[in-house]
Amino acid sequence: MHPGEHLEELEELLGPAGVLTVPSDLVRFTEPYRGAPGPAAAVARPRSVDEVRDLVRWARRHRVRLLPQGANSGLVGASTPPAGAGGSGAPVVVSLERTAGDPLIDPIDRTATVTAGTRLSTLNEKAARHGLVLPIDLCADPSIGGMVATNTGGARMLRHGDMRRHVLGVRAVIADDDASVIDELSTLRKHNVGPALTQLLVGSSGALGIITDVVVDLGRLPDSRSCAWVIPTNADSALEMLLHLERRHGEWLEAFEVVSAEALRSAVAHGAPAPFGPEVVPELSVLIEFAGDAPAEDRLVSALGHLASQGLLTEALVVPADTAWATRHAITEGLRGTGTVLGFDVSVPRPALPAFRERVRLAVAAIDPDALVADFGHWGDGGIHCNVVVPGMATITPDRSAALREVVLGTAVDGFGGSFSAEHGVGPGNADWWYRTVPAPVQRTINSLKRTFDPLGVLGHPGLPFG
């Protein structure tokens, strides 16, 4: 049934500001950060749990697909409607942005109770007043609900873990016959009472429920932070440096970001600070961050001295944290300036990182000698953003793009037992690899669980494997 026929009914439920239908109002909800935009029948903006329930009941009544969206900063195509599926296939995007509010922070408990539409930056601004932080570091400002639904990781996961580790409980509306409220919104750290539905909602990409509220465990803001850019002797030395730092300075190690020459060059070309001067672009460089409750720089300098004495590095420069990260954060934009970028977010077991880099370069070169592998990533968790850049601004053919994708993901998954989606989650952009790599009994079981949460299939992006 065409959702348009029922939008007046929805407007009665959510109020006039609760339903957007003017095309210019929809653009920010239908254009993804990466990939092609797709048409939405409308954007629903409920303000409360009751309004979310009304919305779900409406969608069930009329068999309209609801597509929950956070801050639309996802990278796997799961937050915007599929391209070209207009008419009766167009979903209603659900935005919780009007729930955004003032996080409730308990500094003695070190917890925050937050509505789903609240941005990470809003939470962290308020948490900082108490010396606290939700220590998930991303090149984006997602909504808290979106962070739970996609289980975001980030550059400091090595130390602080992913979103799952910080979520103490959620409240969500599922699409069963009652549009039930799953209320596990507790601030308790120790509350071990059987299977936790919260844990199933983490990473569910909006296909199992619409998250309305979240309780997170907060960490302490460190008193001191210090960064260095380092040139490792080679890739094996980079891995050895990581192990040494974990072993001897584990309480301090906040990030260990390894950047290829290709990635660093493009960041510098984009105007980012050149860590080793404009002339020096080493084959690999490492951004190391220490943070803690005493002067971090002293500790970092002493650690670097030890690494140098072991012959693991050839140069190390302590750099102000903002400057150091400015280079790292400029990579993605920088790469876009040098050609057509195919971005892959893979992981492999940590011992395989150097070999993976070598093998993926050979495999890409065999297909396209002009293509560059511009990888950078979070070696501490085995994550690599393995970008393939085809120089020049010409669009590449779908066949060539598919072949490059096949070798990169195939090398990670089949070659080294890695993952096709280290931290970005699953969406239509990588659903084919979900079908290919997730064992059939797991697929079957997840699809069966889906029917408990959403028997009519009205929740989540239609291109999700479990949507």
Next chain:
Amino acid sequence: MHPGEHLEELEELLGPAGVLTVPSDLVRFTEPYRGAPGPAAAVARPRSVDEVRDLVRWARRHRVRLLPQGANSGLVGASTPPAGAGGSGAPVVVSLERTAGDPLIDPIDRTATVTAGTRLSTLNEKAARHGLVLPIDLCADPSIGGMVATNTGGARMLRHGDMRRHVLGVRAVIADDDASVIDELSTLRKHNVGPALTQLLVGSSGALGIITDVVVDLGRLPDSRSCAWVIPTNADSALEMLLHLERRHGEWLEAFEVVSAEALRSAVAHGAPAPFGPEVVPELSVLIEFAGDAPAEDRLVSALGHLASQGLLTEALVVPADTAWATRHAITEGLRGTGTVLGFDVSVPRPALPAFRERVRLAVAAIDPDALVADFGHWGDGGIHCNVVVPGMATITPDRSAALREVVLGTAVDGFGGSFSAEHGVGPGNADWWYRTVPAPVQRTINSLKRTFDPLGVLGHPGLPFG
């Protein structure tokens, strides 16, 4: 149908050593650590995933209840058969102990792949050779599979988190029509590919699947460890000490165990070292542990000096770690020597800890002026083992016991928004409070999920709310 009729068939599947039926062989599987024993039709001891599948198919064929058991060290009655349910109601206990083997440790990856029947002590002995540890600290030596199924917490959870935080993936056999293998046995830290069945199996008490293998993330063994017993000025000071230590020494704080006079007195009477000498039993004492990669004692002494200068403590003694923990670990046995112990494992939000202690004492005294509240616990995570001791060795009446239980759990849950099971999990011993406190839509949804994993209802303790 009586399982006994089909045990020969089971023996053909698992071999003669795979099925125990001689009563004297069954005792260690049917007698719980706490509570009354119950009869088992047999103990099945499969050695492999295939044998677990055969066992599940057998149980489905004959509608026999399987009760998965780890090391039988649980405290909520979920690991042994219900008392008095002999004959056709007696389940077959499933022990994975014959899968116990050599953990596969990857020191570069900091991961271990372990069979479910392997004990924590075996894993940690091998991990220690690489300077690594699974940092879950318990007064027991559970099996790894049991630790996942119950999501164990422990005394160092403040720093290292619960079992969930360390589980990277599991392999399990569920009881669907195919006795499917759910294989999520990956060593990847970053593998963010949608809903994770592993996370649903964590804490499922054996009711959703039989876990056969586990991959865990290992931590580093600290180079240095130091402990102190401290007398806080009062309960509020204890909480303030905790906050100060987290804020200024968070990377060092490994445990913060607060012990009541009643609990300390019984440990000392039981022969444990008296931290402040035999004559001094303060109203509250705190065991503080620091651990890290530099001399922990220097850091601890300096922290204690600061706490003293703030007037938060009246005495602080640095004590060798073994001696310090010997006192703490003697509490449970010590209490048993002083009377009838009713043990409750509750948690409350951290700010409520002092008020909870006061209110629960008043409530218990109103029911039984002779009863002592001998609490101790992990204040860092809001957990309190709130024991009520009725002096003397006479058994107390069921009515009195029920009334005491009602006020302790009621004060935690209804009075302070706490939990009736902070870390012990759910079993027949506390199922009534699960029904009472878990919202009806959550109960309904969990029961619906259960039908996906086990449509015939052959898995898990029959007294589990989701069994």
